[in-house]
Amino acid sequence: MGTNSRRLIGWRSILVCMLLGVFTAALSVPVSAVAHRRWGTPLYQQQGSIDVYVEHEDYFLVTSWTWDLGAGSWFTIYEGLPPGASVRNSALFSGQPRGDTDPRPAFARLGYPGRERTVGVFQNGFPFLAAQGRRVTTKGPVNWSGGTGSDEWLYMPTYRGVFYIIPYRPMWIGLLGNIVVYAVLLLGPLTAWRWWRRSRRTKAGHCEQCGYDLVGIEGPCPECGASRA
Numbered sequence: 001m002g003t004n005s006r007r008l009i010g011w012r013s014i015l016v017c018m019l020l021g022v023f024t025a026a027l028s029v030p031v032s033a034v035a036h037r038r039w040g041t042p043l044y045q046q047q048g049s050i051d052v053y054v055e056h057e058d059y060f061l062v063t064s065w066t067w068d069l070g071a072g073s074w075f076t077i078y079e080g081l082p083p084g085a086s087v088r089n090s091a092l093f094s095g096q097p098r099g100d101t102d103p104r105p106a107f108a109r110l111g112y113p114g115r116e117r118t119v120g121v122f123q124n125g126f127p128f129l130a131a132q133g134r135r136v137t138t139k140g141p142v143n144w145s146g147g148t149g150s151d152e153w154l155y156m157p158t159y160r161g162v163f164y165i166i167p168y169r170p171m172w173i174g175l176l177g178n179i180v181v182y183a184v185l186l187l188g189p190l191t192a193w194r195w196w197r198r199s200r201r202t203k204a205g206h207c208e209q210c211g212y213d214l215v216g217i218e219g220p221c222p223e224c225g226a227s228r229a
Helices: 011-039 172-203
Strands: 050-055 059-068 071-080 117-124 131-138 148-152
Touching: 011 071, 011 117, 011 172
Parallel strands: none
Antiparallel strands: 050 059, 059 071, 071 117, 117 131, 131 148
16 A cells, blocks of 8 residues: 655654754854854944943942844943932933833842942853853952852853853743754755755656656555655
8 A cells, every 4th residue: 555755844854953953053152152252343342232320229230231143241230329329410321321120131130239249141142142141240348359259150161262151041032043043944955955856756757755766667656655646
């Protein structure tokens, strides 16, 4: 009894492409981090920087968001405010927009510890940002040298004197988007190749499925059992 297998792409091929998409999407994080560190635009020269200061009751923060191809970052500085003080009319912030709400993502938001603090969030992935990590530094009682620091969800290797920052906390929306993009990019050429192979076999009178010569043979393919179109 013959079998009819007219699909260009089967479920097995789709599964393989999805698995390769997962691998490629995960690989895009360190690759984009390394590429941006070596050949990307320095942070202070990146286009599209957004600077916003947000004032709270006893402190204020200044946050900057910069992005480039395959990389993004949030940098925030927390400063204390004396009772009754305000920075709203300060000349230091006259050229910066004041935000009534904190524009940062939840991962970049940390509380004010009572003294100055800096928070840097690093994001990588391509074409969408897919992973992030953060570096937190809190000033000591007297100065920064007596402060504390922590690196969370960051892998920071050094190679030939170059320091890299590679985040690994998943950003699920961007990661899933990258998986779909890479899976489709793999499925496209595979589908085109199988369509070309099937057309070539049909014109030559061969079985579309296995390539067996069907010239002069009636019915399904005697080699694989596939039925004819």
